[in-house]
Structures are given as C-alpha cells and as structure tokens.
Amino acid sequence: MPRQNPKTRRFARFRTASFFAAFVAIVAFPALAQEKQPPESTPKEGIDIELNKLEPGNNGCRAFMVxxxxxxxxxxNMQLDLVVFDPKGIIVDQLAxxxxxxxxxxxxxxxxxxxGHDCGNFGRVLLNDVLTCKAGDAAVERCIDLLVPTSRAAIGFIK
Incomplete structure (x- = not known):
C-alpha cells in the first residue's frame, strides 16, 4: 500500500468531514422544517360565494350561486355587478x-x-363590484372585501 503524504491525509479527512456534515444536514433539515409550523390563522369574517353550476334555461343560461x-x-340588501366573458376574454354581458x-x-x-346567451359561450365570470350592500338599514362599507368567490362550474369566478 502506498504511503500518503500529509497533504493527502488532510484532504481525505476534509472529504470525510464534509460528507458527514452534508449527510447530517440532509437528514436533520426535514425534521427541523416539520417542527416549525406556522400558527393557525384565525378564520376571516366573510361571505363565500360559489358559482356552483350553469345549465340551459328558458331564455338563456341559468346560473346557480351558493x-x-x-x-x-x-x-x-346586496346587489352584485357581474361581468361575463367568453373563452377569449371578450365581454359577453354585464348584469346586476x-x-x-x-x-x-x-x-x-x-x-x-x-x-339570450348559451352557457357554452362563457369563459369566466367577474365579480366586478357590489352595487348596494346593507345590513338592516345601515350601509356596509367595502362590502366587496367580504366576498370570496369560487367556482365548481366549468368556468372561473373571480373578483
């Protein structure tokens, strides 16, 4: 077996030490990441509004909102301003x-x-604004901020 000079032995010890440090970091890091969970956020007060489905109606497309x-x-009192877009992003209709x-x-x-519209001609619906919003007789400021739109329909529902 050839004899190693002092420089080679030092390099071999360095390689072993860096391999061991890398191994410890790989094994320990996931455990450390799991220990620090972000605190659960308190539920935000809001109104979930879901575009549940679209289906053909008597004179156009019937929309179901949950x-x-x-x-x-x-x-x-709560009146929403909705804008309907086709799949290319062109406005099809706006309704209250x-x-x-x-x-x-x-x-x-x-x-x-x-x-007057076929459901297959829709690409997404935009919750553009809240036209009126009252709780009892009092107007509610920034009512749109309370609304959280989602969609189960084949198209998106955004604000």
Whole structure:
C-alpha cells in the first residue's frame, strides 16, 4: 500500500468531514422544517360565494350561486355587478344580481338567468363590484372585501 503524504491525509479527512456534515444536514433539515409550523390563522369574517353550476334555461343560461354568510350581520340588501366573458376574454354581458336577504351564518342558493346567451359561450365570470350592500338599514362599507368567490362550474369566478 502506498504511503500518503500529509497533504493527502488532510484532504481525505476534509472529504470525510464534509460528507458527514452534508449527510447530517440532509437528514436533520426535514425534521427541523416539520417542527416549525406556522400558527393557525384565525378564520376571516366573510361571505363565500360559489358559482356552483350553469345549465340551459328558458331564455338563456341559468346560473346557480351558493352563498354562505360567515359574518354576524343579516344582509337586507346586496346587489352584485357581474361581468361575463367568453373563452377569449371578450365581454359577453354585464348584469346586476340581487343576492339578499342573507342571514348571519346562513347558506343559501340563488338562481338567475343570463338571458339570450348559451352557457357554452362563457369563459369566466367577474365579480366586478357590489352595487348596494346593507345590513338592516345601515350601509356596509367595502362590502366587496367580504366576498370570496369560487367556482365548481366549468368556468372561473373571480373578483
């Protein structure tokens, strides 16, 4: 067996030490990452609004919306400004839809028709604005911030 000079022995020790350090880092890092979980965030007060499905209606396309009021307020008036786009992003229609009354903690379904349009001509729906929003007799400021749109339909629902 050839004899190693002192420089070669030092390099061999360095290689072994760096391999061991890398091994420890790979094994220990996932365990450290799992220990530090971010604190659970408190649920945000809001109104979930889901575009559940679209189907052919009498004069156009019928839309089904499922809303859940996660706020302590009873909404007596809520009118949404919705804009419908085709698959290419061109505006097809704009409509005002009344979603009230909506009681605190209540889940409800609202159905409305988008007259004169085939459901297959839609690419997405935009929650453009909230035209009116009242809890009892008092106007609710920044009502659109309370709304959280989602979609189970074949098209998106965004704000």
């Amino acid at each position: 809303m859940h009021n996660g706020t302590p307020r009873n909404f007596s 839809v009344d979603m009230a009354p909506l009681a605190a903690g209540k889940t409800m379904v609202k159905v409305f028709e988008i007259a």
